[in-house]
Amino acid sequence: MSDSNDSTNIAVQAKDVSVYYGDFRAVKNINLDVARNKITAFIGPSGCGKSTLLRAFNRMNDLIPISRMDGEIVYRGKNLYDADVDPVEVRRRIGMVFQKPNPFPKSIYENIAWGARINGYKGNMDELVEESLRSAAIWDEVKDKLDQSGLSLSGGQQQRLCIARTVAVKPEIILMDEPCSALDPIATLKIEELMRQLQEQYTIIIVTHNMQQAARSSDYTAFLNMDTTDRSGYMVEFSETSAMFTNPQNQQTEEYITGRFG
Amino acid sequence: MENPENLYPVDEELQKFIDYRKRSGTIWRGVFLMSLFVAILVLIVLMLNIINDAFGLVALENEVDPHSLVTGYQENTMVSMPNTFASTNHAALAAVIQQNETGIGFVGHAHYQTNADDLRLIAVDGQFPTAETVADGSYPFARPLYIYTALDTLQSEPAVAGYFRFYLENANNSGGELGYFLADETLMADQINLIDTLAGGPQALDSLGGNLALSGSSSLYPLSRQMLLDFRQAGFGGDISIEQIGSEAGIEAFCRGDIQVLNASRPMTVAEAATCQRNRVNPVEIAVGLDALAIVSHPSLDFLESVSLKEMGQIFAAMNYWDEIDPSYPVEPIVRAVPGEGSGSLELLSGSMFSTIGLENLSGAAYAEIIRENLGRGRGRALERDQRFLAEGFIFDSQTAFNGACASAEPPTGCAQPARDRDNLLDLIEQEIIVPQIQQTWPLYDSIFNRQAIVAEASRKYPDAIVEFKSWLNPDFLVNPQSSEAELAGVRTAIWGTVMVVATTFLFSFPVGVGAAIYLEEYADSTKWYNKIIQTNISNLAGVPSIIYGMLGLTVFVRLLLPLTSGEMFGRVAEGTDPSGRTVISAGLTLGLLILPIIIINAQEALRAVPNSMRRAGMGLGATKWQTTWSHVLPAALPGILTGTILAMSRAVGETAPLIVVGASTVIRTDPTFFSRFTVLPIQIFQWTSRPQPEFQNLAAAAIIVLLLILLTLNASAVILRNRYSTSS
Numbered sequence: 001m002s003d004s005n006d007s008t009n010i011a012v013q014a015k016d017v018s019v020y021y022g023d024f025r026a027v028k029n030i031n032l033d034v035a036r037n038k039i040t041a042f043i044g045p046s047g048c049g050k051s052t053l054l055r056a057f058n059r060m061n062d063l064i065p066i067s068r069m070d071g072e073i074v075y076r077g078k079n080l081y082d083a084d085v086d087p088v089e090v091r092r093r094i095g096m097v098f099q100k101p102n103p104f105p106k107s108i109y110e111n112i113a114w115g116a117r118i119n120g121y122k123g124n125m126d127e128l129v130e131e132s133l134r135s136a137a138i139w140d141e142v143k144d145k146l147d148q149s150g151l152s153l154s155g156g157q158q159q160r161l162c163i164a165r166t167v168a169v170k171p172e173i174i175l176m177d178e179p180c181s182a183l184d185p186i187a188t189l190k191i192e193e194l195m196r197q198l199q200e201q202y203t204i205i206i207v208t209h210n211m212q213q214a215a216r217s218s219d220y221t222a223f224l225n226m227d228t229t230d231r232s233g234y235m236v237e238f239s240e241t242s243a244m245f246t247n248p249q250n251q252q253t254e255e256y257i258t259g260r261f262g
Numbered sequence: 263m264e265n266p267e268n269l270y271p272v273d274e275e276l277q278k279f280i281d282y283r284k285r286s287g288t289i290w291r292g293v294f295l296m297s298l299f300v301a302i303l304v305l306i307v308l309m310l311n312i313i314n315d316a317f318g319l320v321a322l323e324n325e326v327d328p329h330s331l332v333t334g335y336q337e338n339t340m341v342s343m344p345n346t347f348a349s350t351n352h353a354a355l356a357a358v359i360q361q362n363e364t365g366i367g368f369v370g371h372a373h374y375q376t377n378a379d380d381l382r383l384i385a386v387d388g389q390f391p392t393a394e395t396v397a398d399g400s401y402p403f404a405r406p407l408y409i410y411t412a413l414d415t416l417q418s419e420p421a422v423a424g425y426f427r428f429y430l431e432n433a434n435n436s437g438g439e440l441g442y443f444l445a446d447e448t449l450m451a452d453q454i455n456l457i458d459t460l461a462g463g464p465q466a467l468d469s470l471g472g473n474l475a476l477s478g479s480s481s482l483y484p485l486s487r488q489m490l491l492d493f494r495q496a497g498f499g500g501d502i503s504i505e506q507i508g509s510e511a512g513i514e515a516f517c518r519g520d521i522q523v524l525n526a527s528r529p530m531t532v533a534e535a536a537t538c539q540r541n542r543v544n545p546v547e548i549a550v551g552l553d554a555l556a557i558v559s560h561p562s563l564d565f566l567e568s569v570s571l572k573e574m575g576q577i578f579a580a581m582n583y584w585d586e587i588d589p590s591y592p593v594e595p596i597v598r599a600v601p602g603e604g605s606g607s608l609e610l611l612s613g614s615m616f617s618t619i620g621l622e623n624l625s626g627a628a629y630a631e632i633i634r635e636n637l638g639r640g641r642g643r644a645l646e647r648d649q650r651f652l653a654e655g656f657i658f659d660s661q662t663a664f665n666g667a668c669a670s671a672e673p674p675t676g677c678a679q680p681a682r683d684r685d686n687l688l689d690l691i692e693q694e695i696i697v698p699q700i701q702q703t704w705p706l707y708d709s710i711f712n713r714q715a716i717v718a719e720a721s722r723k724y725p726d727a728i729v730e731f732k733s734w735l736n737p738d739f740l741v742n743p744q745s746s747e748a749e750l751a752g753v754r755t756a757i758w759g760t761v762m763v764v765a766t767t768f769l770f771s772f773p774v775g776v777g778a779a780i781y782l783e784e785y786a787d788s789t790k791w792y793n794k795i796i797q798t799n800i801s802n803l804a805g806v807p808s809i810i811y812g813m814l815g816l817t818v819f820v821r822l823l824l825p826l827t828s829g830e831m832f833g834r835v836a837e838g839t840d841p842s843g844r845t846v847i848s849a850g851l852t853l854g855l856l857i858l859p860i861i862i863i864n865a866q867e868a869l870r871a872v873p874n875s876m877r878r879a880g881m882g883l884g885a886t887k888w889q890t891t892w893s894h895v896l897p898a899a900l901p902g903i904l905t906g907t908i909l910a911m912s913r914a915v916g917e918t919a920p921l922i923v924v925g926a927s928t929v930i931r932t933d934p935t936f937f938s939r940f941t942v943l944p945i946q947i948f949q950w951t952s953r954p955q956p957e958f959q960n961l962a963a964a965a966i967i968v969l970l971l972i973l974l975t976l977n978a979s980a981v982i983l984r985n986r987y988s989t990s991s
């Protein structure tokens with residue numbers, strides 16, 4: 001992948017992206033520029049294809065045998081779906097945090113170190129573990145029990161561990177699929193705070209159900225909805241978050257964010 | 263439409279309905295409990311059956327009585343001690359004692375009586391030989407005396423019949439004076455009747471033709487001689503003669519037909535009687551009185567009043583000076599006079615004097631001596647070449663012959679090994695000389711509840727046998743190789759066979775099976791038709807009868823891959839022998855094929871149970887598929903994979919049919935190697951159960967227990983491994 005960038009402010013671009021599961025088109029014709037070092041939120045009703053679209057950004061859909069994609073995801077001037085692009089490298093640069101916290105059934109330390117190790121990290125591992133856990137705002141809670149299993153943590157802690165794990169391999173973009181849906185409000189706040197800190201170094205795309213969360217913690221918002229005719233998702237509106245929540249351009253958007261939807 | 267609430271039962275009806283559901287639940291629970299109970303019951307019955315056969319009483323008959331080995335050895339020691347005079351002639355013994363101030367020894371009581379003035383009688387454990395102590399057995403050295411003749415002689419030579427009758431009528435008169443102890447009057451009368459029946463009624467003594475020649479025991483010499491003299495006195499006109507050559511030599515000569523009338527201080531053994539019969543000498547045995555051996559010393563040896571059996575052992579078979587027995591005794595050499603080898607007296611002596619010494623109490627040197635005395639030369643030499651008996655010198659071999667053998671192209675194993683130790687020698691004596699033979703076995707249940715009846719039955723059927731409790735499952739059984747002698751047979755080679763075959767099976771089927779499962783679960787696109795076919799095939803293979811795998815193994819491993827499985831490729835086939843593919847490797851690979859589908863299916867199941875979130879987590883970090891599988895998926899699936907594998911291994915351990923086809927041998931006496939012929943436990947069990955001798959059924963039961971224990975160990979290790987892996991994560 002070339003290092004040259006057409007627009008320094010754009011981290012990654014979706015160009016006319018459609019994703020199919022077998023014959024079913026889950027999302028269609030998405031065009032989207034994701035701004036560098038900003039938080040972009042995807043909102044929309046359940047099943048409209050937010051996760052599907054998010055996965056398209058780091059080729060995670062490749063793991064689903066029946067899925068197929070049209071269009072381009074352009075990153076550093078290169079379509080990620082070109083034949084010569086290695087999905088492993090894509091995921092290395094564009095990390096992912098999942099809806100359900102999924103730490104490895106290994107020690108907290110190992111949870112962080114494993115990703116670094118397999119990616120050939122040459123620095124001081126202890127330092128990296130500490131730095132990653134600090135940047136995920138969980139260091140103080142786990143520093144005395146690094147050898148305990150990652151599964152012994154609470155749900156919110158597990159999710160922050162997963163974020164720390166992702167941060168440790170130093171990606172450029174972090175994809176988060178409803179990272180707070182399994183968490184209580186306090187843990188949710190902590191993660192939101194964390195996202196604000198991470199934003200300085202990373203570009204973040206987050207899928208959320210939670211209007212307040214999107215309003216509070218994102219810079220840009222994309223509203224996706226399901227086409228009633230073919231049940232596939234399409235992008236209704238994409239703009240700065242403040243604009244969308246104060247002055248939605250589209251009728252559906254307004255209904256959705258004010259809770260009058262469906 | 264009705265009010266929806268009314269569509270459901272309420273109140274009493276509801277209660278009834280709930281009760282009904284509970285009842286049917288209870289019934290089902292009962293049914294399940296019953297099936298569990300039946301299963302456990304079957305298991306218990308099975309186990310009891312096996313245990314019933316694996317333990318129990320046996321009637322053991324030794325080819326050679328171990329105690330006779332001890333006494334034989336002790337007799338040898340006794341007669342070869344320094345300052346010891348041994349003779350079958352009691353008069354000579356008495357003379358030696360009379361002439362030596364520190365002399366001590368044994369003479370027949372009759373001989374003591376004749377020399378009472380010059381000899382000092384010593385008590386044994388406080389008992390002197392008297393009519394009472396001899397009769398009630400409290401004096402140990404007493405035994406009945408016999409005269410023998412052949413039935414033909416008795417019937418054809420009136421002199422012999424006349425002499426026997428005269429003997430029986432008069433022995434009790436003269437015997438007492440001579441120092442003998444009187445025989446039972448009614449026994450004597452019965453025996454006179456016996457002579458009358460065999461040889462016809464009494465005849466006048468002066469009309470009896472022919473001569474009388476006696477030979478044999480020295481103990482009986484005085485009495486028989488007196489009887490001869492009295493017989494002549496009473497009118498017998500023929501020549502008379504009497505010799506003393508000892509009982510054993512006497513019996514031997516008698517059975518050859520060389521002795522007309524035999525004096526014996528012990529009854530003929532069964533073996534000796536058999537020899538007689540073979541030579542067409544039909545012995546007629548007549549008991550004529552009781553004799554006691556007196557222990558006597560020179561009159562000046564007045565510090566000895568009474569000796570115990572143990573002290574006698576020291577005096578006659580261990581020490582050389584009197585003060586070694588007791589420091590208060592003089593520092594003088596012990597001069598001994600003992601009955602000579604082959605005499606009934608020596609046997610009587612050693613029998614009681616060493617009765618407390620068991621074979622296991624003897625030293626290694628004693629064992630070597632026993633082996634020298636009792637083992638045949640050829641066999642002894644072969645065993646000595648296997649491993650030497652003595653650290654220095656040889657028993658059967660010679661140094662030059664041994665050196666020669668060691669310098670040859672194929673030196674015997676004994677060249678490189680140290681000499682046998684004491685335990686080894688003892689084992690050897692047991693296996694080569696004593697050779698215990700099991701005559702009959704009884705199951706555990708009978709052994710416990712019908713013990714009396716069994717002992718009675720055994721003493722009737724096998725008078726020489728000892729009845730003892732035997733655990734067929736014992737350490738020897740585990741370490742002995744296979745043997746056609748039930749008493750010596752063990753399962754070592756079968757256990758080794760099983761272990762090595764199963765190790766081969768594991769080494770082959772675990773990596774291949776798990777690898778296949780990983781491919782099918784993690785990599786293969788299960789929607790593709792060829793992968794579907796593979797999957798279906800594997801599932802079907804798991805159901806193929808095992809004998810078919812045996813045939814496959816025979817064709818592929820035994821025949822096609824012969825150079826590999828026989829070890830020919832690795833130079834493991836001895837020159838001059840034909841390579842054979844019926845080896846541990848072939849068996850292991852065959853069983854490996856057999857359990858491969860089971861391992862694959864189990865491993866797939868375990869991999870499938872690993873949540874996808876684990877895979878996504880790895881991939882999301884930029885890990886490759888293999889890294890994710892190796893680091894996360896496989897460890898998470900490992901407990902399940904191991905459980906499945908070990909269950910499959912258990913199946914392999916118990917498999918018989920395919921191995922028979924592949925060509926397991928039934929009798930393997932040497933530990934197998936990967937390229938050798940083999941046997942395994944199930945084959946061994948199968949072979950033993952199909953033998954007609956009942957003791958092999960016992961062996962089979964013991965082997966089944968061993969097999970079950972191995973399976974149990976395997977399963978326990980599965981549980982332990984699984985727990986270890988699931989807690990560490």
Ligand SMILES: Nc1ncnc2c1ncn2[C@@H]1O[C@H](COP(=O)(O)OP(=O)(O)O)[C@@H](O)[C@H]1O
Nearest residue numbers: 021026044045046047048049050051052053064
């Ligand atoms: N692995 C899959 N296989 C088949 N269809 C899928 C798969 N994942 C999602 N879909 C379908 O794609 C559509 C969009 O799903 P998703 O992206 O999960 O929506 P959202 O995240 O917005 O709730 C849904 O109709 C869903 O059923």
Ligand SMILES: [Mg+2]
Nearest residue numbers: 050051052178
């Ligand atoms: Mg979703």
